[in-house]
Amino acid sequence: MISSPGIYFDIGKKAKGVLHKDYVQQPPIHFHYQFMDWNMDLACQVEEIVPGFKSLFKCTIPDSGKVELRYLNNFIGITGCIGLRGNIERGYDPVLNFSGLIGTSLLSLGANVAFDIPTRTIDKLNAGFNFKSSFLDASLTMHDRFDTLKATCYHEVNPLTKTAIAAEVKYSLSMKETGVTIGAQHAIFPQTLVKARFDTSGNAGAVIQQGFWQRFFITMAGEVDFGDQTTHPKVGVSMALK
Template structure:
Protein backbone atom coordinates (compact mmCIF):
# COMPACT_ATOMS: atom_id res chain seq x y z
CA UNK A 1 0.00 0.00 0.00
CA UNK A 2 3.02 2.28 0.40
CA UNK A 3 2.07 5.68 1.81
CA UNK A 4 -1.63 5.38 0.87
CA UNK A 5 -4.16 5.91 3.65
CA UNK A 6 -5.84 2.73 4.87
CA UNK A 7 -9.49 2.02 3.94
CA UNK A 8 -12.01 3.15 6.55
CA UNK A 9 -12.66 -0.46 7.60
CA UNK A 10 -9.04 -0.64 8.80
CA UNK A 11 -9.36 2.29 11.23
CA UNK A 12 -8.85 0.76 14.68
CA UNK A 13 -8.27 -2.71 13.19
CA UNK A 14 -4.98 -3.40 14.99
CA UNK A 15 -6.56 -3.06 18.43
CA UNK A 16 -9.70 -4.91 17.37
CA UNK A 17 -7.67 -7.87 16.08
CA UNK A 18 -5.70 -8.16 19.31
CA UNK A 19 -8.90 -8.13 21.39
CA UNK A 20 -11.06 -10.38 19.20
CA UNK A 21 -9.21 -12.29 16.49
CA UNK A 22 -9.11 -16.11 16.78
CA UNK A 23 -11.21 -16.24 19.97
CA UNK A 24 -13.38 -19.17 18.84
CA UNK A 25 -15.45 -20.91 21.51
CA UNK A 26 -16.36 -24.00 19.56
CA UNK A 27 -14.57 -26.73 17.66
CA UNK A 28 -13.12 -25.61 14.34
CA UNK A 29 -11.00 -27.44 11.79
CA UNK A 30 -9.57 -25.91 8.62
CA UNK A 31 -7.60 -27.70 5.91
CA UNK A 32 -5.98 -25.59 3.18
CA UNK A 33 -4.29 -27.11 0.14
CA UNK A 34 -2.37 -24.58 -1.99
CA UNK A 35 -1.35 -25.27 -5.57
CA UNK A 36 1.37 -23.94 -7.83
CA UNK A 37 -1.14 -23.87 -10.72
CA UNK A 38 -3.13 -21.03 -9.13
CA UNK A 39 -5.92 -23.23 -7.74
CA UNK A 40 -6.26 -23.48 -3.96
CA UNK A 41 -8.72 -25.59 -1.98
CA UNK A 42 -9.81 -25.36 1.64
CA UNK A 43 -12.38 -27.07 3.83
CA UNK A 44 -13.71 -25.74 7.12
CA UNK A 45 -15.88 -27.38 9.77
CA UNK A 46 -17.24 -25.58 12.84
CA UNK A 47 -19.21 -27.13 15.70
CA UNK A 48 -20.65 -24.67 18.19
CA UNK A 49 -23.08 -25.88 20.85
CA UNK A 50 -25.13 -28.46 18.91
CA UNK A 51 -24.84 -26.79 15.51
CA UNK A 52 -22.38 -27.94 12.84
CA UNK A 53 -21.46 -25.70 9.91
CA UNK A 54 -19.07 -26.63 7.16
CA UNK A 55 -17.96 -25.38 3.76
CA UNK A 56 -15.61 -26.19 0.90
CA UNK A 57 -13.87 -23.30 -0.75
CA UNK A 58 -11.86 -23.10 -3.98
CA UNK A 59 -9.82 -20.09 -5.10
CA UNK A 60 -8.38 -19.73 -8.58
CA UNK A 61 -5.94 -16.94 -9.46
CA UNK A 62 -4.90 -16.03 -12.97
CA UNK A 63 -3.19 -12.75 -13.71
CA UNK A 64 -5.20 -9.93 -12.15
CA UNK A 65 -8.34 -12.05 -11.66
CA UNK A 66 -9.32 -14.19 -8.67
CA UNK A 67 -12.36 -16.48 -8.61
CA UNK A 68 -13.57 -17.65 -5.20
CA UNK A 69 -16.30 -20.30 -4.98
CA UNK A 70 -17.67 -21.63 -1.68
CA UNK A 71 -20.24 -24.38 -1.03
CA UNK A 72 -21.65 -24.73 2.50
CA UNK A 73 -23.69 -27.32 4.40
CA UNK A 74 -26.94 -25.55 3.48
CA UNK A 75 -26.28 -26.19 -0.25
CA UNK A 76 -25.64 -22.52 -0.79
CA UNK A 77 -23.05 -21.62 -3.43
CA UNK A 78 -21.24 -18.30 -3.00
CA UNK A 79 -19.12 -16.92 -5.82
CA UNK A 80 -16.85 -13.88 -5.86
CA UNK A 81 -14.87 -12.65 -8.85
CA UNK A 82 -12.20 -10.03 -8.07
CA UNK A 83 -10.31 -8.05 -10.71
CA UNK A 84 -7.37 -5.79 -9.85
CA UNK A 85 -6.06 -2.83 -11.85
CA UNK A 86 -8.71 -2.81 -14.55
CA UNK A 87 -8.04 0.89 -14.23
CA UNK A 88 -4.94 2.16 -12.39
CA UNK A 89 -5.21 1.78 -8.58
CA UNK A 90 -8.65 0.16 -8.71
CA UNK A 91 -10.16 -3.15 -7.63
CA UNK A 92 -13.60 -4.50 -8.54
CA UNK A 93 -15.39 -7.50 -7.05
CA UNK A 94 -18.64 -9.10 -8.18
CA UNK A 95 -20.26 -11.51 -5.72
CA UNK A 96 -23.51 -13.49 -5.62
CA UNK A 97 -25.01 -16.45 -3.81
CA UNK A 98 -27.16 -19.23 -5.24
CA UNK A 99 -30.13 -19.74 -4.79
CA UNK A 100 -30.57 -16.21 -3.34
CA UNK A 101 -31.23 -14.18 -6.51
CA UNK A 102 -31.15 -10.90 -4.56
CA UNK A 103 -27.64 -11.44 -3.14
CA UNK A 104 -25.69 -9.98 -6.05
CA UNK A 105 -23.29 -7.20 -5.09
CA UNK A 106 -20.67 -5.08 -6.82
CA UNK A 107 -17.76 -3.68 -4.79
CA UNK A 108 -15.37 -1.06 -6.11
CA UNK A 109 -12.19 0.26 -4.50
CA UNK A 110 -9.94 3.12 -5.56
CA UNK A 111 -6.63 3.93 -3.89
CA UNK A 112 -5.03 7.33 -4.33
CA UNK A 113 -1.76 8.47 -2.70
CA UNK A 114 -3.87 10.61 -0.34
CA UNK A 115 -7.31 8.93 -0.41
CA UNK A 116 -9.02 5.54 -0.31
CA UNK A 117 -12.60 5.04 -1.54
CA UNK A 118 -14.73 1.91 -1.20
CA UNK A 119 -18.23 1.54 -2.57
CA UNK A 120 -20.77 -1.26 -2.69
CA UNK A 121 -24.12 -1.60 -4.46
CA UNK A 122 -26.60 -4.46 -4.31
CA UNK A 123 -27.61 -5.83 -7.71
CA UNK A 124 -31.37 -5.93 -7.17
CA UNK A 125 -34.34 -3.56 -7.70
CA UNK A 126 -34.02 -2.05 -4.19
CA UNK A 127 -30.28 -2.16 -3.54
CA UNK A 128 -28.33 -1.40 -0.42
CA UNK A 129 -25.78 1.33 -1.13
CA UNK A 130 -22.61 1.70 0.92
CA UNK A 131 -19.77 4.18 0.60
CA UNK A 132 -16.67 4.74 2.72
CA UNK A 133 -13.71 7.04 2.22
CA UNK A 134 -10.55 8.18 3.97
CA UNK A 135 -8.11 10.97 3.29
CA UNK A 136 -4.64 11.52 4.70
CA UNK A 137 -1.54 9.36 4.73
CA UNK A 138 -0.37 5.98 5.96
CA UNK A 139 0.07 7.43 9.45
CA UNK A 140 -2.95 9.74 9.81
CA UNK A 141 -6.38 9.13 8.27
CA UNK A 142 -9.73 10.91 8.53
CA UNK A 143 -12.84 9.37 7.05
CA UNK A 144 -16.34 8.02 7.31
CA UNK A 145 -18.89 5.59 5.93
CA UNK A 146 -22.60 5.66 5.10
CA UNK A 147 -25.14 2.99 4.24
CA UNK A 148 -28.44 3.75 2.49
CA UNK A 149 -31.33 1.32 2.05
CA UNK A 150 -33.29 2.24 -1.06
CA UNK A 151 -36.17 -0.05 -0.07
CA UNK A 152 -36.98 2.05 3.00
CA UNK A 153 -35.31 5.25 1.72
CA UNK A 154 -33.36 5.53 4.97
CA UNK A 155 -29.79 5.56 6.19
CA UNK A 156 -28.95 2.33 7.99
CA UNK A 157 -25.56 3.53 9.20
CA UNK A 158 -23.23 6.48 9.24
CA UNK A 159 -19.89 6.59 10.99
CA UNK A 160 -17.01 9.06 11.13
CA UNK A 161 -13.56 8.58 12.57
CA UNK A 162 -9.91 9.40 12.73
CA UNK A 163 -6.96 7.04 13.03
CA UNK A 164 -3.31 7.48 13.90
CA UNK A 165 -0.80 4.74 13.07
CA UNK A 166 2.83 4.55 14.12
CA UNK A 167 5.17 1.53 14.09
CA UNK A 168 4.83 1.04 17.87
CA UNK A 169 1.25 2.23 18.49
CA UNK A 170 -2.10 2.89 16.85
CA UNK A 171 -5.09 4.92 18.06
CA UNK A 172 -8.59 5.44 16.66
CA UNK A 173 -11.65 7.52 17.57
CA UNK A 174 -15.02 6.70 15.96
CA UNK A 175 -18.44 8.35 16.15
CA UNK A 176 -20.52 5.25 15.42
CA UNK A 177 -24.05 3.80 15.56
CA UNK A 178 -25.59 6.78 13.76
CA UNK A 179 -23.90 9.18 16.15
CA UNK A 180 -25.17 7.38 19.24
CA UNK A 181 -21.83 6.00 20.41
CA UNK A 182 -18.26 7.20 20.73
CA UNK A 183 -15.64 4.45 20.42
CA UNK A 184 -11.96 4.84 21.21
CA UNK A 185 -9.25 2.20 20.80
CA UNK A 186 -5.52 2.06 21.39
CA UNK A 187 -2.79 -0.53 20.93
CA UNK A 188 0.83 -0.20 21.99
CA UNK A 189 3.82 -2.42 21.36
CA UNK A 190 5.65 -2.51 24.69
CA UNK A 191 8.54 -4.39 23.11
CA UNK A 192 9.01 -6.67 20.08
CA UNK A 193 7.26 -9.51 21.95
CA UNK A 194 4.45 -7.87 23.96
CA UNK A 195 1.54 -5.61 23.00
CA UNK A 196 -1.38 -4.21 25.00
CA UNK A 197 -4.68 -2.83 23.72
CA UNK A 198 -7.83 -1.19 25.05
CA UNK A 199 -11.21 -0.32 23.59
CA UNK A 200 -13.83 1.91 25.22
CA UNK A 201 -17.38 2.77 24.15
CA UNK A 202 -19.59 5.57 25.48
CA UNK A 203 -23.30 5.58 24.55
CA UNK A 204 -24.88 9.03 24.60
CA UNK A 205 -28.48 7.83 24.98
CA UNK A 206 -27.87 5.80 28.15
CA UNK A 207 -24.65 7.45 29.39
CA UNK A 208 -23.18 3.98 29.73
CA UNK A 209 -19.49 3.19 29.34
CA UNK A 210 -18.01 -0.18 28.45
CA UNK A 211 -14.42 -1.22 27.97
CA UNK A 212 -12.22 -4.15 27.04
CA UNK A 213 -8.49 -4.48 27.65
CA UNK A 214 -6.15 -7.14 26.40
CA UNK A 215 -2.60 -8.21 25.76
CA UNK A 216 -0.58 -10.47 23.49
CA UNK A 217 2.81 -11.98 24.24
CA UNK A 218 5.07 -13.90 21.90
CA UNK A 219 6.55 -16.57 24.15
CA UNK A 220 8.81 -17.83 21.36
CA UNK A 221 8.74 -17.54 17.54
CA UNK A 222 6.06 -20.27 17.38
CA UNK A 223 3.91 -19.58 20.47
CA UNK A 224 1.51 -16.71 21.14
CA UNK A 225 -0.50 -16.09 24.33
CA UNK A 226 -3.31 -13.53 24.49
CA UNK A 227 -5.56 -12.33 27.33
CA UNK A 228 -8.74 -10.23 27.39
CA UNK A 229 -10.81 -8.65 30.19
CA UNK A 230 -14.09 -6.76 29.81
CA UNK A 231 -15.99 -4.54 32.24
CA UNK A 232 -18.77 -7.13 32.22
CA UNK A 233 -16.56 -9.48 34.21
CA UNK A 234 -15.55 -11.76 31.35
CA UNK A 235 -11.95 -12.94 31.23
CA UNK A 236 -10.58 -14.80 28.22
CA UNK A 237 -7.24 -16.37 27.39
CA UNK A 238 -5.90 -17.76 24.15
CA UNK A 239 -2.95 -20.05 23.41
CA UNK A 240 -1.79 -20.40 19.81
CA UNK A 241 1.01 -22.65 18.60
CA UNK A 242 2.45 -23.06 15.11
CA UNK A 243 3.16 -26.76 15.41
CA UNK A 244 4.36 -27.02 11.82
CA UNK A 245 4.96 -24.36 9.11
CA UNK A 246 1.73 -22.38 8.51
CA UNK A 247 -0.28 -24.88 10.61
CA UNK A 248 -1.80 -23.57 13.84
CA UNK A 249 -3.54 -24.99 16.88
CA UNK A 250 -5.48 -22.46 18.95
CA UNK A 251 -7.05 -23.05 22.35
CA UNK A 252 -9.41 -20.39 23.76
CA UNK A 253 -11.18 -20.18 27.13
CA UNK A 254 -13.50 -17.58 28.64
CA UNK A 255 -14.80 -17.26 32.20
CA UNK A 256 -17.82 -15.13 33.06
CA UNK A 257 -17.64 -14.05 36.71
CA UNK A 258 -21.34 -13.12 36.65
CA UNK A 259 -22.42 -16.59 35.52
CA UNK A 260 -21.04 -18.57 38.42
CA UNK A 261 -23.33 -21.52 37.70
CA UNK A 262 -22.12 -21.88 34.13
CA UNK A 263 -18.96 -23.65 33.05
CA UNK A 264 -16.26 -21.60 31.28
CA UNK A 265 -16.45 -21.53 27.51
CA UNK A 266 -13.78 -23.56 25.74
CA UNK A 267 -12.72 -23.61 22.12
CA UNK A 268 -10.30 -25.52 19.94
CA UNK A 269 -9.29 -24.54 16.40
CA UNK A 270 -6.88 -26.44 14.17
CA UNK A 271 -5.68 -24.97 10.89
CA UNK A 272 -3.69 -27.39 8.75
CA UNK A 273 -1.75 -26.34 5.66
CA UNK A 274 0.38 -29.10 4.09
Protein backbone atom coordinates in the same frame (compact mmCIF):
# COMPACT_ATOMS: atom_id res chain seq x y z
CA MET B 1 7.94 7.89 1.13
CA ILE B 2 4.20 8.35 1.67
CA SER B 3 2.05 5.22 1.69
CA SER B 4 -1.70 4.77 1.37
CA PRO B 5 -3.81 5.47 4.49
CA GLY B 6 -5.69 2.22 3.77
CA ILE B 7 -9.47 1.92 3.97
CA TYR B 8 -11.99 2.99 6.61
CA PHE B 9 -12.08 -0.44 8.24
CA ASP B 10 -8.34 -0.16 8.96
CA ILE B 11 -9.10 2.48 11.61
CA GLY B 12 -8.14 0.92 14.94
CA LYS B 13 -7.36 -2.37 13.18
CA LYS B 14 -4.36 -3.31 15.33
CA ALA B 15 -6.23 -2.77 18.60
CA LYS B 16 -9.26 -4.70 17.28
CA GLY B 17 -6.93 -7.53 16.31
CA VAL B 18 -5.74 -7.90 19.91
CA LEU B 19 -9.12 -7.37 21.58
CA HIS B 20 -11.66 -9.00 19.22
CA LYS B 21 -10.16 -11.10 16.43
CA ASP B 22 -10.39 -14.93 16.70
CA TYR B 23 -12.22 -14.98 20.04
CA VAL B 24 -15.34 -17.11 20.55
CA GLN B 25 -17.79 -15.25 18.33
CA GLN B 26 -20.62 -16.43 16.08
CA PRO B 27 -22.63 -14.47 13.50
CA PRO B 28 -26.38 -14.20 14.16
CA ILE B 29 -27.13 -16.96 11.63
CA HIS B 30 -25.02 -20.13 11.82
CA PHE B 31 -25.26 -23.90 11.58
CA HIS B 32 -26.09 -25.90 14.72
CA TYR B 33 -25.36 -29.58 15.29
CA GLN B 34 -25.92 -31.12 18.74
CA PHE B 35 -23.88 -28.92 21.10
CA MET B 36 -21.86 -27.16 18.38
CA ASP B 37 -22.44 -23.92 16.48
CA TRP B 38 -20.33 -23.42 13.36
CA ASN B 39 -19.88 -21.42 10.19
CA MET B 40 -17.37 -21.11 7.35
CA ASP B 41 -15.61 -18.06 5.91
CA LEU B 42 -14.39 -17.84 2.33
CA ALA B 43 -12.49 -14.88 0.88
CA CYS B 44 -10.74 -14.10 -2.40
CA GLN B 45 -8.94 -10.89 -3.36
CA VAL B 46 -7.81 -9.83 -6.83
CA GLU B 47 -4.95 -7.32 -6.83
CA GLU B 48 -4.68 -4.46 -9.34
CA ILE B 49 -7.59 -5.03 -11.74
CA VAL B 50 -6.48 -1.70 -13.15
CA PRO B 51 -3.94 0.59 -11.44
CA GLY B 52 -5.27 1.53 -7.99
CA PHE B 53 -8.27 -0.81 -8.00
CA LYS B 54 -8.69 -4.07 -6.10
CA SER B 55 -11.65 -6.43 -5.79
CA LEU B 56 -12.65 -8.61 -2.86
CA PHE B 57 -15.17 -11.42 -2.52
CA LYS B 58 -16.06 -12.59 0.97
CA CYS B 59 -18.68 -15.05 2.14
CA THR B 60 -19.57 -16.20 5.65
CA ILE B 61 -21.71 -19.33 5.28
CA PRO B 62 -24.61 -19.17 6.06
CA ASP B 63 -24.66 -15.62 7.44
CA SER B 64 -23.60 -13.19 4.72
CA GLY B 65 -21.64 -12.49 1.56
CA LYS B 66 -20.34 -9.46 -0.30
CA VAL B 67 -18.47 -8.27 -3.39
CA GLU B 68 -16.30 -5.21 -2.80
CA LEU B 69 -14.33 -2.83 -5.01
CA ARG B 70 -11.49 -0.76 -3.56
CA TYR B 71 -9.57 2.21 -4.88
CA LEU B 72 -6.33 3.20 -3.14
CA ASN B 73 -3.73 5.87 -3.78
CA ASN B 74 -1.24 7.73 -1.60
CA PHE B 75 -3.90 9.84 0.12
CA ILE B 76 -7.32 8.23 -0.44
CA GLY B 77 -8.96 4.87 0.19
CA ILE B 78 -12.50 4.35 -1.17
CA THR B 79 -14.59 1.19 -1.00
CA GLY B 80 -17.98 0.26 -2.37
CA CYS B 81 -19.69 -3.07 -1.96
CA ILE B 82 -22.99 -4.86 -2.33
CA GLY B 83 -23.83 -7.90 -0.27
CA LEU B 84 -26.41 -10.10 1.39
CA ARG B 85 -26.74 -10.07 5.17
CA GLY B 86 -28.54 -12.74 7.14
CA ASN B 87 -31.76 -11.69 8.84
CA ILE B 88 -33.43 -14.13 11.23
CA GLU B 89 -36.92 -12.84 10.38
CA ARG B 90 -36.62 -12.05 6.65
CA GLY B 91 -33.89 -14.39 5.46
CA TYR B 92 -31.29 -12.31 3.57
CA ASP B 93 -31.31 -8.55 3.02
CA PRO B 94 -29.32 -6.85 0.23
CA VAL B 95 -27.11 -4.07 1.58
CA LEU B 96 -25.09 -1.33 -0.12
CA ASN B 97 -22.01 -0.03 1.68
CA PHE B 98 -19.74 2.92 0.90
CA SER B 99 -16.74 4.18 2.82
CA GLY B 100 -13.97 6.69 2.34
CA LEU B 101 -10.70 7.48 4.06
CA ILE B 102 -8.43 10.46 3.43
CA GLY B 103 -5.04 11.26 4.90
CA THR B 104 -1.59 9.69 5.15
CA SER B 105 -0.07 6.69 6.87
CA LEU B 106 0.34 8.95 9.95
CA LEU B 107 -3.11 10.56 10.27
CA SER B 108 -6.36 9.72 8.48
CA LEU B 109 -10.05 10.63 8.65
CA GLY B 110 -13.00 8.74 7.18
CA ALA B 111 -16.65 7.72 7.23
CA ASN B 112 -18.76 4.67 6.42
CA VAL B 113 -22.43 4.40 5.46
CA ALA B 114 -24.58 1.35 4.73
CA PHE B 115 -28.04 1.31 3.09
CA ASP B 116 -30.60 -1.40 3.75
CA ILE B 117 -32.24 -1.80 0.32
CA PRO B 118 -35.57 -3.47 1.34
CA THR B 119 -36.37 -0.86 4.00
CA ARG B 120 -34.66 2.03 2.14
CA THR B 121 -33.05 3.21 5.33
CA ILE B 122 -29.52 4.03 6.46
CA ASP B 123 -28.43 0.94 8.35
CA LYS B 124 -25.02 2.21 9.51
CA LEU B 125 -23.46 5.64 9.78
CA ASN B 126 -19.96 5.71 11.25
CA ALA B 127 -17.05 8.13 11.22
CA GLY B 128 -13.64 8.33 12.81
CA PHE B 129 -9.96 9.13 12.60
CA ASN B 130 -6.78 7.19 13.15
CA PHE B 131 -3.28 8.17 14.31
CA LYS B 132 -0.33 5.87 13.65
CA SER B 133 3.27 6.17 14.79
CA SER B 134 6.07 3.80 15.68
CA PHE B 135 5.08 4.13 19.35
CA LEU B 136 1.28 4.31 19.34
CA ASP B 137 -1.69 3.47 17.14
CA ALA B 138 -4.80 5.35 18.36
CA SER B 139 -8.29 5.90 16.98
CA LEU B 140 -11.55 7.65 17.81
CA THR B 141 -14.77 6.52 16.08
CA MET B 142 -18.51 7.13 16.25
CA HIS B 143 -20.92 4.22 15.72
CA ASP B 144 -24.66 3.47 15.76
CA ARG B 145 -25.55 6.70 13.97
CA PHE B 146 -23.22 8.65 16.26
CA ASP B 147 -24.77 7.24 19.46
CA THR B 148 -21.69 5.23 20.48
CA LEU B 149 -18.20 6.62 20.92
CA LYS B 150 -15.17 4.31 20.83
CA ALA B 151 -11.55 5.14 21.55
CA THR B 152 -8.79 2.59 21.04
CA CYS B 153 -5.04 2.50 21.53
CA TYR B 154 -2.39 -0.05 20.62
CA HIS B 155 1.27 -0.18 21.64
CA GLU B 156 3.78 -2.72 20.33
CA VAL B 157 6.18 -3.60 23.13
CA ASN B 158 8.47 -5.98 21.22
CA PRO B 159 8.14 -6.50 17.44
CA LEU B 160 10.29 -9.66 17.51
CA THR B 161 7.86 -11.50 19.82
CA LYS B 162 4.75 -9.64 18.58
CA THR B 163 4.23 -8.50 22.18
CA ALA B 164 1.60 -5.75 22.31
CA ILE B 165 -1.01 -4.24 24.59
CA ALA B 166 -4.32 -2.66 23.59
CA ALA B 167 -7.30 -0.96 25.17
CA GLU B 168 -10.77 0.16 24.09
CA VAL B 169 -13.14 2.58 25.80
CA LYS B 170 -16.77 2.50 24.65
CA TYR B 171 -19.36 5.08 25.71
CA SER B 172 -23.08 5.05 24.86
CA LEU B 173 -24.55 8.56 24.67
CA SER B 174 -28.17 7.38 24.99
CA MET B 175 -27.56 4.85 27.81
CA LYS B 176 -24.88 6.91 29.58
CA GLU B 177 -22.81 3.75 30.01
CA THR B 178 -19.07 3.25 29.70
CA GLY B 179 -17.25 0.00 29.03
CA VAL B 180 -13.53 -0.69 28.99
CA THR B 181 -11.72 -3.64 27.39
CA ILE B 182 -8.01 -4.32 27.83
CA GLY B 183 -5.90 -7.04 26.27
CA ALA B 184 -2.44 -8.22 25.34
CA GLN B 185 -0.73 -10.61 22.95
CA HIS B 186 2.64 -12.42 22.87
CA ALA B 187 4.27 -14.94 20.55
CA ILE B 188 5.67 -17.75 22.71
CA PHE B 189 7.33 -19.20 19.60
CA PRO B 190 7.54 -17.65 16.11
CA GLN B 191 4.38 -19.51 14.99
CA THR B 192 2.55 -19.62 18.35
CA LEU B 193 0.53 -16.54 19.33
CA VAL B 194 -1.28 -16.12 22.66
CA LYS B 195 -3.87 -13.39 23.31
CA ALA B 196 -6.07 -12.50 26.28
CA ARG B 197 -8.63 -9.81 27.07
CA PHE B 198 -10.90 -8.69 29.90
CA ASP B 199 -13.69 -6.09 30.03
CA THR B 200 -15.49 -4.23 32.79
CA SER B 201 -18.68 -6.28 32.32
CA GLY B 202 -16.82 -9.34 33.59
CA ASN B 203 -16.17 -11.04 30.25
CA ALA B 204 -12.75 -12.68 29.85
CA GLY B 205 -11.33 -14.45 26.82
CA ALA B 206 -8.13 -16.14 25.65
CA VAL B 207 -6.78 -17.30 22.30
CA ILE B 208 -3.97 -19.67 21.32
CA GLN B 209 -3.10 -19.70 17.62
CA GLN B 210 -0.63 -22.13 16.08
CA GLY B 211 0.67 -21.60 12.57
CA PHE B 212 2.08 -24.22 10.21
CA TRP B 213 4.14 -23.48 7.09
CA GLN B 214 3.01 -19.80 7.30
CA ARG B 215 -0.19 -20.78 5.48
CA PHE B 216 -2.25 -22.97 7.80
CA PHE B 217 -3.45 -21.83 11.24
CA ILE B 218 -5.32 -23.60 14.03
CA THR B 219 -6.89 -21.39 16.68
CA MET B 220 -8.35 -22.40 20.04
CA ALA B 221 -10.36 -19.80 21.96
CA GLY B 222 -12.19 -19.73 25.27
CA GLU B 223 -14.50 -17.22 26.88
CA VAL B 224 -16.21 -16.92 30.26
CA ASP B 225 -18.64 -14.30 31.56
CA PHE B 226 -18.02 -13.76 35.27
CA GLY B 227 -20.84 -11.20 35.35
CA ASP B 228 -23.53 -13.72 34.38
CA GLN B 229 -23.60 -16.88 36.49
CA THR B 230 -26.34 -18.44 34.32
CA THR B 231 -24.09 -18.80 31.24
CA HIS B 232 -21.48 -21.49 30.69
CA PRO B 233 -17.91 -20.99 29.47
CA LYS B 234 -17.53 -21.16 25.70
CA VAL B 235 -14.79 -22.92 23.78
CA GLY B 236 -14.16 -22.68 20.06
CA VAL B 237 -11.77 -24.11 17.47
CA SER B 238 -11.12 -22.64 14.03
CA MET B 239 -8.87 -23.45 11.08
CA ALA B 240 -7.67 -21.07 8.40
CA LEU B 241 -5.81 -21.63 5.13
CA LYS B 242 -4.38 -18.52 3.49
